Every structure is written in C-alpha cells, then in structure tokens.
Amino acid sequence: MIFQSPTLLFALLSLPLVWWLLRATPPRARQQVFPPIAFLSKLRPKETEAARSPLWLLLLRLVAIGLLVVGFARPFIPGTRDVVQTHGPVLLVLDDGMLSAADWTDRLTTAQTIVDDAERTQSSMLVLGTAPQAEDASPVLTPQPATTVRQMLNSHHPSPWPVDRERAAEQILHLPATPFARVVYLADGVAQSGDTAFAQALRARGAVREIRFSTQAGIALAPATPAADGAMAHLITLPTGQPRLVHVVARATDGGTLAVVPVPVAANATQADVHINLPITVRNRIDTLAIQGVASAATTVLLDENTRLHPVGLLSSGGADTPLIGSVFYLRRALAPLSDLHEGNLETLLARPLSVLIAPDGTLAGAQSQKTVLDWIKNGGTLIRFAGPALAGSQHDTAPPPNTPDIAQDLLPVPLLDGARQLGGSMTWGTPQKLAPFEQASPFRGLDIPADVTVSRQVLASPSADLGAHVWARLADGTPLVTHAELGKGEVILFHVSSTADWSNLPLSGLFVSMLQRLTEHANGLNIPADNALLAPAITLDGEGMAGPPPPTARGIQGNVFATTSVSPIHPPGLYGPADGHRALNAATGLQSLQPAQPVGTITDSSGQRPDLPLGRYCLLGALVLLLLDCVAVGLMRAGKLLAPKAAAPLLALFAALGAHSPPLHAQDLNSVAKVPAAALETRLGYIDTGHDDVDDASRAGLQGLSDFVNARTSAVMGHPDAVHPGTDDLSYYPLLYWPITADATTTPAMTAALNTFMAHGGILLIDTQGQDGSTSSADTTFTADAPGTGAALRRVTTGLVVPPLVVMTDRHLLAHTFYLLHDFPGRYAGQPIWVAKEGDAENDDVSPVIIGSADWAHAWAVDSAGNTPFAVIPGGGDQRLQAYRFGLNTVIYALTGSYKADQVHVPMLLKRLEDKP
Structure with missing residues (x-):
C-alpha cells in the first residue's frame, strides 16, 4: 500500500489522547443520606447507567477515527505496471484519429495510469495528439500539471479524420528544449505517411515507450465505387493471420435496422466486399452502413443519391x-x-x-x-x-450545322x-x-x-x-x-x-x-447540384460515428471538387448540400488498404496497464459506517435498550443479521406490499388491453418509446407502461391511458363507470382509431380518418362516457405548447385531426379529459428491444417521427401538470405587484 499524503498519518499519534478523552468520566456525586430515600433504596432499579463507555464502544470509535485519518492520507494499491521513480516532465503522444475510436476507452484508461504516475512523482506533462485540430483548437505545447492534464483527457475525444504524423513531427521539433524524463506513445498500429519523420522527432526527445492495444480493430469501411460488382462497400482491415467474421449493419434514416450482413474475412486478407441482397425498394432506403460493435467514423459509411439503385x-x-x-x-x-x-x-x-x-x-x-x-x-x-x-x-x-x-x-x-x-x-x-x-x-x-x-x-x-x-x-x-x-x-x-x-x-x-x-x-442520381455550387455541411459525424449538427469550424465544398476532397477539420465526414440532393463525404473514402506501422520505440501492450486502486474512499466509507453504528448504539443505550458491557453481542448480532438473507418475519406484511401495483411506486403510463396481440404489443412498445423520450428530455421519471383492464384494475395510479380502438371493441357497464371515474378525478384518456381509410367516411361520421370498422366501434365504446363537447385542436390549444411549440400533431400518419374538449367546458382546471385522434401514435413511438423503430411512418421521414414524439411528450406533461402553462400569462402581473409592494 502506498500513501499519496503520508504526512497525515502523524494524526494517528492522537489516538491515545482520544482514548483518554473518551474514557474520562465525570466525578462521582456526593452522597447525602435522606431518610425517605431509605424506602426507595429497597427497590431494585430496572435501568442502570454505565459509569464509563464500554470497551467495545471505545474500540469502535478508535477504529472509525483511524479510518478517517488513513482515508484522508489517500492510500492506494499500485496497478500492475512498472513503478516509475523518475522525476521530470512526461511527453505523452497519442494517436487520436478515426482509427483510434474503436479502442478509445482502453486508450484513455492507459493514459490515466500515466497521469497517475506523473501525479505521484509530482511531474508535469505535455499531451500531444497526432490528429490535426481546427485552427481555434491549437494544442498546448508547454508542460502542464498532472491534474490539468487529467481534466483535459476526460474531455478529449477521437477525431473523425486520419492522423497527420508529419505535422505532429513538426510540432515535436518545435517543443521547448526542456528534457523529458519519459516519452510514451499510444499508437494505433496503422502506417501513415510521415512515419519516418515522426519516429525520428520522437526519438530525439528520449527513449520512447510505444503502447499498442490488443483490442484495436484496425478496420475501416469504405464506400464502393460505381464499378464494384454489386458491392455497396469495401471492408478494409489489417491482416491478422486468422480468419474472422465481421457483421455490417444497414440502417434507414429513422434508425431502423434493415439488414445485418455477415462478411467473412480471410486470414491475411486486407479487403472484403460487402454485398447486401435486398429488394430494390428496401435497398434504396439504406442510408448508413456500419460495422457492428465498432463505433467509429472510419467504420461508418453514409450513402447519398449516387449510391441508390437509380x-x-x-x-x-x-x-x-x-x-x-x-x-x-x-x-x-x-x-x-x-x-x-x-x-x-x-x-x-x-x-x-x-x-x-x-x-x-x-x-x-x-x-x-x-x-x-x-x-x-x-x-x-x-x-x-x-x-x-x-x-x-x-x-x-451529313455535315452538322456550324458550332x-x-x-x-x-x-x-x-x-x-x-x-x-x-x-x-x-x-x-x-x-x-x-x-x-x-x-x-x-x-x-x-x-x-x-x-x-x-x-x-x-x-x-x-x-x-x-x-x-x-x-x-x-x-x-x-x-x-x-x-x-x-x-x-x-x-x-x-x-x-x-x-x-x-x-x-x-x-x-x-x-x-x-x-x-x-x-x-x-449514372448520376436524381438531384445533381450544379458543379459550381457550394455544398454546405448539413449533417456531420464525430469520431465515434455519431451523426449531429456540423461544428462551427466546418466549411462548405465546391461541387466540382467534392469527389476529390478528403476529410479534415474543416471538412468533417457527413452529408453536404441541400436536403433533396445530399452528397456524402465519408471518412474512409479513397482508403485502399491498412498496413501495420513500424515500431517507434520499445513496444508494450496495455494488458498489464491496470490503473491504481484507490483505497481512501473505502476507508472513509468504513469510518462513516462505524460512526453511524456509534450513533445507533448511543441512542439505544440512552433509551435503556443497550446495557454495557452486555450490549456488544446483541449489537453485533443485529448487524450480522442485516447482511444475511433471513426469512420473512411477517408474511402478511410482505403479501400486502406485493399487492401494491408498480404504478403506485413510480409514474407509469397505461394502455387498455384490447385482446389483440399485435395491437397490444404495439401499444406497449409505443408507450415504452414515449416514456424513454420523456425521461431523456425532461425531469420526469417514467417507468415501464402497464396493460390495464378498466373495471378490474385500479386506474387511479395512471395520469394517462392510451386506448387503441379496434373494429370489435366493446365495453361493459363496469368498464364505462371505471373510465368515467378515471376522467372525473383528473385522468386523461387518449383514444386512437389507429389508421386512415377514406372508405370509412360518411355523412354521419364525425371522424373521417379511422381504420376500417373503427368509426362505428368508436361510437359504440364512447356511449355512456361523460365526454364534454369536442372541437378540432389547433396550434393555439394549450396541448400544442405545453413543452414543445407544435403546429401539427402527426403519428404514424400525418394530417389527421385531433379532437379535444372545448375550452371552458372541461372540468379539472379546464383540462380536456379525453383526446381523440386517428394518427396511430403507438406505432410511431414504438421501439424494440434493440432500440430501433420497427414501424415506418407515412409519408415518412425522421422529422415526422420526431414530431410524433414531441406531441406525446406534450400530452404526458399535460396529463401530469394540467394547465400550469396557461397560468404563466399571469406571471408579469404578479411580478409587477411584487415590485410595487413596499
């Protein structure tokens, strides 16, 4: 065990003083004979006060104080690596380009162990990445304290473009002349241009220790050229000497998985073609190809119109x-x-x-x-x-006309x-x-x-x-x-x-x-931007292959040079140009092969680079537990429940029982707890069970997707949705019930009464006729966008429900700006009307107790076990699904908080009154 602050251990010398203070007792009271007391002296006291603290309590307090002292001394067990005793600046160079994202976690862990060594020897550090950075993110080329470097590494991420070791060599040559006690290089193992100059510059700074990672993928996915024999992409990999199987995932714009294709790679192969055999209409929906399990811009291929089957x-x-x-x-x-x-x-x-x-x-x-x-x-x-x-x-x-x-x-x-x-x-x-x-x-x-x-x-x-x-x-x-x-x-x-x-x-x-x-x-695609048009970045990828808005440093590309443009800090990989004519710039475009790099220094791996195990937190936690035990013991002693010195055994037995798996003492109490529904312990959405497995599965998946969306974007914490049976289950725990109407839907008097009670006590019933079919519309049909047969079923099941007068909802309704500002409210289908209670006619703070529509929201919200959206939206697109999620979030907030948003119109008046108040 090693202490980072060993001087604090001198505080242990105060333990004898603590012992003396804790065992000190007040002087005995002077005895005065009082005759009436003689009668009381015959009585045997039921409680006795301890003259001094019992030995076990003294030992417990001493151990707690000792653990506090040891904990603040920051002890740790060194990790399995060479213990560095050298004092002096440390130069840490790491490959942080697109090929390093696959093992970025291991790379950061190893870098943190080097920071631990520098912090223990109180050495400064200089960290240099080999990937080029934007002009406004120039690297710091002077040694920094280890604590500053640790914070910098925690916020560092891989770049979505290749490394530039030739540029890194120039930076190393221009470093201050301060000698470095250690030079460590975290390599990605892939050869690049400029490796020779880089190796010479690094060796000039001292003996180099090069760390390579056994888990590094050394793999990339490049878009196929039009001349490829049916291949959509090329898998490029370092030869490993062993055959392996790589899976490539094809995804649509909305994130749904269209295919997972196994790609066998021979033992010493450097390339493999990725063929995806799908129907043409499905194949043309593919927007992204990615290697499964390897999150990187180098393993992600964005497809544009030029890659479609035209x-x-x-x-x-x-x-x-x-x-x-x-x-x-x-x-x-x-x-x-x-x-x-x-x-x-x-x-x-x-x-x-x-x-x-x-x-x-x-x-x-x-x-x-x-x-x-x-x-x-x-x-x-x-x-x-x-x-x-x-x-x-x-x-x-015949001769053609002139010119x-x-x-x-x-x-x-x-x-x-x-x-x-x-x-x-x-x-x-x-x-x-x-x-x-x-x-x-x-x-x-x-x-x-x-x-x-x-x-x-x-x-x-x-x-x-x-x-x-x-x-x-x-x-x-x-x-x-x-x-x-x-x-x-x-x-x-x-x-x-x-x-x-x-x-x-x-x-x-x-x-x-x-x-x-x-x-x-x-052939060209359908939408071809002009050759001289400036294609602005629309969506870009980060180093881990995640799509997002372009960074401020991204610049547009002229159409006539787009095909020859390489990814860089000003041109990150992504989609460029207008929405109807995107062109894809991929990180691995033009990459022909990957070759192993020559070693720069003494090669080691990260298998033995286990970081230090800090023990201070555990010592402080143990001290806290012992102090809590002390409080409990003193409280019980003052209440007469513990008597010294006989209290030690019962107390130890008590806490031993807390850690053991003892049988239940009161079965009837456990049964009563088991009967409490989960919705009483956390906020949950509910859906009415229709008896149709496909509809109920979609409702459950849809409400689960909506709950996840609410959890991610608000402070509300939603649990898993429940299937409910009105008239049998207690509905009072649910703020919102989703009711998909099927053609055979019916109700019972008990079900109708339960739903009326639910709405009367503030619950909201979201009724969805889940579809659109123009053949169902008629002159006496209020809702003309219902799935076949659901129009009649809606009239049948709402008979007996206490529903206030309904009107078509507009973007001025409170539900349209409860959280998001919305102008339309699509689900799986767009353009369907939504009916809500007329403002002023609803009870419960003018909150509509029922919302009726036919947009089929559950299928738009649904997510499967893998986090994908299995149902397409019509007419389609991620924007429509996002709007559906936003409408669902507004509805949940509306159900949870009522008309609080409408009350905000009174805030200026209230603030003015507060200002006028003396």
Missing part, C-alpha cells in the same frame, strides 16, 4: 416485348432484378423522376422526341442507346459510318469477333468476358483523333462496341449492337446483365 426507364413500342425477338425482351429480364425499372412511351417515362433512359433501336425517331431527351440529358440524365437496322439505315455522313456538336444533333456519342458491318455468314470472309479485355478507364473493368460471346454485326464509328477517349468496350479487332460522350450534366452511351440476339449473342450472356448494372450504377 430508376430506369425503358422505351418500348408495339411488338417490342415479343418473346426472344422483341427489342425489350432481353433488356427487361436483365434490368428488372437490378434496378427500379419502368416501361412506357417517352412522355410517360419522363413525367416521373428518372436517372437512366434506355432506348432500343428505332424508339428515338422524331425530332421533337430527340429535343425532349436532349434537354433531359443536359439536366443530368443518362441515355443508353442500342444499334439496329433503323440506326444502321439512317444517314450519318453544333454531333452529339447534340443526333444523340450519338460518336459519328457513325453508314450501314452495318457484317462479320461471318455465307456472303462474308470475316468471322464473328470476340470481345477484347476491358480497359482500366472503363466502368466495365474487372468483368469476366465469356469465351463464347461473339458479335456478328455492328455499326462502325467514324475514325477520328479522339475516338479512343470515347470507347468503353472494344471487339478483339479494336473496333468500338460501347462508346460514350458527356452532354451537359448527363451522358449518352451507345451499344454498337442491337438489344436482341440478331447481331450478337451478348444479350444471352450474364455479361450483358453485369454491363447494364455497371452503367446504371455509373
């Missing part, structure tokens, strides 16, 4: 879908499983948001159609055309020669050509080309100097197979073969499916 339009004409020979037959089968496919004529397709338009041969014949498609392409659309007899038979050798590019004239990426080239057949000398390997600049790179795919006919591109820059795929003889050209914000792509099997067997192969998938992924 809606594709397929132009069709009469007979185009004829099996095996129709122009859209193979296209439809290739695209349907991979994209959001729509078919129709040009007017129908362009009337909806569209990212890609596929035009088989002969579908863009009219000048007006080409003009419409041209404008659509310039705004960001991607046109994919296929050759065929119609395109081969048209004239392409007008060929692509804008006929929607072709390159000029074409007239006619079609025939390869193979009885009338030609050539043979069908195979495909050449795809070049690195092509979006088809990496695709396997089947040996049996051949082309027997094609349209030829006119030779030009820049033809090679427009080619994405070639035949074995070098002639173009797929060409492209940019036009405005969009692009035009041409397959020089038809979409049927007449000119090539490419549409019959799996390569055709893969090529179309690559092209749809390569």
Whole structure:
C-alpha cells in the first residue's frame, strides 16, 4: 500500500489522547443520606447507567477515527505496471484519429495510469495528439500539471479524420528544449505517411515507450465505387493471420435496422466486399452502413443519391416485348432484378423522376422526341442507346450545322459510318469477333468476358483523333462496341449492337446483365447540384460515428471538387448540400488498404496497464459506517435498550443479521406490499388491453418509446407502461391511458363507470382509431380518418362516457405548447385531426379529459428491444417521427401538470405587484 499524503498519518499519534478523552468520566456525586430515600433504596432499579463507555464502544470509535485519518492520507494499491521513480516532465503522444475510436476507452484508461504516475512523482506533462485540430483548437505545447492534464483527457475525444504524423513531427521539433524524463506513445498500429519523420522527432526527445492495444480493430469501411460488382462497400482491415467474421449493419434514416450482413474475412486478407441482397425498394432506403460493435467514423459509411439503385426507364413500342425477338425482351429480364425499372412511351417515362433512359433501336425517331431527351440529358440524365437496322439505315455522313456538336444533333456519342458491318455468314470472309479485355478507364473493368460471346454485326464509328477517349468496350479487332460522350450534366452511351440476339449473342450472356448494372450504377442520381455550387455541411459525424449538427469550424465544398476532397477539420465526414440532393463525404473514402506501422520505440501492450486502486474512499466509507453504528448504539443505550458491557453481542448480532438473507418475519406484511401495483411506486403510463396481440404489443412498445423520450428530455421519471383492464384494475395510479380502438371493441357497464371515474378525478384518456381509410367516411361520421370498422366501434365504446363537447385542436390549444411549440400533431400518419374538449367546458382546471385522434401514435413511438423503430411512418421521414414524439411528450406533461402553462400569462402581473409592494 502506498500513501499519496503520508504526512497525515502523524494524526494517528492522537489516538491515545482520544482514548483518554473518551474514557474520562465525570466525578462521582456526593452522597447525602435522606431518610425517605431509605424506602426507595429497597427497590431494585430496572435501568442502570454505565459509569464509563464500554470497551467495545471505545474500540469502535478508535477504529472509525483511524479510518478517517488513513482515508484522508489517500492510500492506494499500485496497478500492475512498472513503478516509475523518475522525476521530470512526461511527453505523452497519442494517436487520436478515426482509427483510434474503436479502442478509445482502453486508450484513455492507459493514459490515466500515466497521469497517475506523473501525479505521484509530482511531474508535469505535455499531451500531444497526432490528429490535426481546427485552427481555434491549437494544442498546448508547454508542460502542464498532472491534474490539468487529467481534466483535459476526460474531455478529449477521437477525431473523425486520419492522423497527420508529419505535422505532429513538426510540432515535436518545435517543443521547448526542456528534457523529458519519459516519452510514451499510444499508437494505433496503422502506417501513415510521415512515419519516418515522426519516429525520428520522437526519438530525439528520449527513449520512447510505444503502447499498442490488443483490442484495436484496425478496420475501416469504405464506400464502393460505381464499378464494384454489386458491392455497396469495401471492408478494409489489417491482416491478422486468422480468419474472422465481421457483421455490417444497414440502417434507414429513422434508425431502423434493415439488414445485418455477415462478411467473412480471410486470414491475411486486407479487403472484403460487402454485398447486401435486398429488394430494390428496401435497398434504396439504406442510408448508413456500419460495422457492428465498432463505433467509429472510419467504420461508418453514409450513402447519398449516387449510391441508390437509380430508376430506369425503358422505351418500348408495339411488338417490342415479343418473346426472344422483341427489342425489350432481353433488356427487361436483365434490368428488372437490378434496378427500379419502368416501361412506357417517352412522355410517360419522363413525367416521373428518372436517372437512366434506355432506348432500343428505332424508339428515338422524331425530332421533337430527340429535343425532349436532349434537354433531359443536359439536366443530368443518362441515355443508353442500342444499334439496329433503323440506326444502321439512317444517314450519318451529313455535315452538322456550324458550332453544333454531333452529339447534340443526333444523340450519338460518336459519328457513325453508314450501314452495318457484317462479320461471318455465307456472303462474308470475316468471322464473328470476340470481345477484347476491358480497359482500366472503363466502368466495365474487372468483368469476366465469356469465351463464347461473339458479335456478328455492328455499326462502325467514324475514325477520328479522339475516338479512343470515347470507347468503353472494344471487339478483339479494336473496333468500338460501347462508346460514350458527356452532354451537359448527363451522358449518352451507345451499344454498337442491337438489344436482341440478331447481331450478337451478348444479350444471352450474364455479361450483358453485369454491363447494364455497371452503367446504371455509373449514372448520376436524381438531384445533381450544379458543379459550381457550394455544398454546405448539413449533417456531420464525430469520431465515434455519431451523426449531429456540423461544428462551427466546418466549411462548405465546391461541387466540382467534392469527389476529390478528403476529410479534415474543416471538412468533417457527413452529408453536404441541400436536403433533396445530399452528397456524402465519408471518412474512409479513397482508403485502399491498412498496413501495420513500424515500431517507434520499445513496444508494450496495455494488458498489464491496470490503473491504481484507490483505497481512501473505502476507508472513509468504513469510518462513516462505524460512526453511524456509534450513533445507533448511543441512542439505544440512552433509551435503556443497550446495557454495557452486555450490549456488544446483541449489537453485533443485529448487524450480522442485516447482511444475511433471513426469512420473512411477517408474511402478511410482505403479501400486502406485493399487492401494491408498480404504478403506485413510480409514474407509469397505461394502455387498455384490447385482446389483440399485435395491437397490444404495439401499444406497449409505443408507450415504452414515449416514456424513454420523456425521461431523456425532461425531469420526469417514467417507468415501464402497464396493460390495464378498466373495471378490474385500479386506474387511479395512471395520469394517462392510451386506448387503441379496434373494429370489435366493446365495453361493459363496469368498464364505462371505471373510465368515467378515471376522467372525473383528473385522468386523461387518449383514444386512437389507429389508421386512415377514406372508405370509412360518411355523412354521419364525425371522424373521417379511422381504420376500417373503427368509426362505428368508436361510437359504440364512447356511449355512456361523460365526454364534454369536442372541437378540432389547433396550434393555439394549450396541448400544442405545453413543452414543445407544435403546429401539427402527426403519428404514424400525418394530417389527421385531433379532437379535444372545448375550452371552458372541461372540468379539472379546464383540462380536456379525453383526446381523440386517428394518427396511430403507438406505432410511431414504438421501439424494440434493440432500440430501433420497427414501424415506418407515412409519408415518412425522421422529422415526422420526431414530431410524433414531441406531441406525446406534450400530452404526458399535460396529463401530469394540467394547465400550469396557461397560468404563466399571469406571471408579469404578479411580478409587477411584487415590485410595487413596499
């Protein structure tokens, strides 16, 4: 045991004085004989006063005082590490970039043990992080007291961008010339540029002790490029020498989990693709990918519109879908499983948001159609055309108008020669050509080309100097197979073969499916900000991957350089741009691999870095317990319940019994306690049991989610919700009852009477017809947004209830500003009316005893055991769910406090009277 303030132990020398003071007794009283007392002397006294404190009480007090002295001396048991005896400044350098968040708790614990060593030797410390900081958060480059460093470390968090060891090396070189007694480096174990200069600068300050963490993940998640083979992300990891299984979680905007995908990683692999096989509509809802169990900006990928499966339009004409020979037959089968496919004529397709338009041969014949498609392409659309007899038979050798590019004239990426080239057949000398390997600049790179795919006919591109820059795929003889050209914000792509099997067997192969998938992924999204637009930060991630508002130091990014921008203090990872066209900047974008770093100094790990175990708190707690025992003993002695010295054994037996598991002494008392409902011991919300498991489960989950929301944002403490049965259970414990109405809902006289009593004594009944169905509305139906059958059920169950006159609630009602200021009150459904008591007609301080609506609040509030929101809101979005939670919180506060908010209008008058009072 070691004491941080050993001089205080001299106070133990005062124990003999304490002994003398405690055992001192007042002088004996002088005896005076009084004859009447002689009769009383014959009586045996029932109580005796101790002449002096009993020995056991003296010992108890001495032990208590000794524990106080020892506790204030701050004893501790040293942790399992090298005991440092060196005095002098300590330099602590730690990697605090995005790859350190996975083991940040262990990193801070180890740093605190180093601070303990410095505090014990009364040494100053200098802490330097390797991640760059914002300009207004420059690091302190002078040694500080250990207590100041401890506070700084407690508020320190990992950064959501990589470390910059080259910059850290420059800071180390410019440190004061004061020699450091110790140099400790907490490394993340991942190599970075500038490691050599960093190692040299650190070693120049003294012998370096480098600590690496066995729990560090060394793992990142990078967004996939459009050319990835169906992968949504790439898992990048340090080679560990052992295979492992990593789980990637796909979440929607509202936080709901859409999929958990296992990703196997080979023993020495540095990358693994993350494939998520979900229906297209569900896949397009994914907004975030994250590695399960590793909270970090480096393991979180935000998705934007460019990562969605883009809606594709397929132009069709009469007979185009004829099996095996129709122009859209193979296209439809290739695209349907991979994209959001729509078919129709040009007017129908362009009337909806569209990212890609596929035009088989002969579908863009009219000048007006080409003009419409041209404008659509310039705004960001991607046109994919296929050759065929119609395109081969048209004239392409006419000169274009002056200053007008060929692509804008006929929607072709390159000029074409007239006619079609025939390869193979009885009338030609050539043979069908195979495909050449795809070049690195092509979006088809990496695709396997089947040996049996051949082309027997094609349209030829006119030779030009820049033809090679427009080619994405070639035949074995070098002639173009797929060409492209940019036009405005969009692009035009041409397959020089038809979409049927007449000119090539490419549409019959799996390569055709893969090529179309690559092209749809390569296309722009629906909302493309202008290239010169400044994309302001909207949502950013912190070092632990949590989304929040952007920090004050965040700056916008120009759209034309967004793709090449790296994360930094002024450009943290997150979503940039307008709400309808967010672009994602991810921490691991551009990260290709992770390599182990070379050691900077003597490598150790944190397994033996157990911090000191302070004993002072336990000594002080023991002293407090003994002093309490002393008070109890003295009180009992004065009451005559304890007699010295016979009191020691009963007292010890009493406190021994307190720590033992003794059987109940009074079963009837325990039974009476067991009968007290939990709602009497804590504030709880209740819901009326309907007998339908799905409805009751949603009600319970919804009220649990609402209770958690109230607990997190107010000082109210809500317990778990209860299912109640009016007429059987006591409702007086609940301030608010939620009643979901089902089509078969009925009541009994006892149930009606119990609900009337509940409302008459201040309770609020929230009735929810949970849904919307226009078919249920009629002329005599007051509530026109009920689920099927619930309108009649509502009239049936409210018969007999004492309900005051109701009106539609507006944002001027007290319920709209009890806590939050609200203008609408959605649940799972938005735009539904809410009916409350007319102001002035309600009892109980003009608080409405009943609230009736059909927004289905329980499903909007519901959370599952994992903390996710399992039910979607309609029309959707996190804002609607947040508004639903806020309405629920307002309702709970309204039920708990009544009309206190309305009374605040009198506050100015009351304050004025107080000021005028003399």
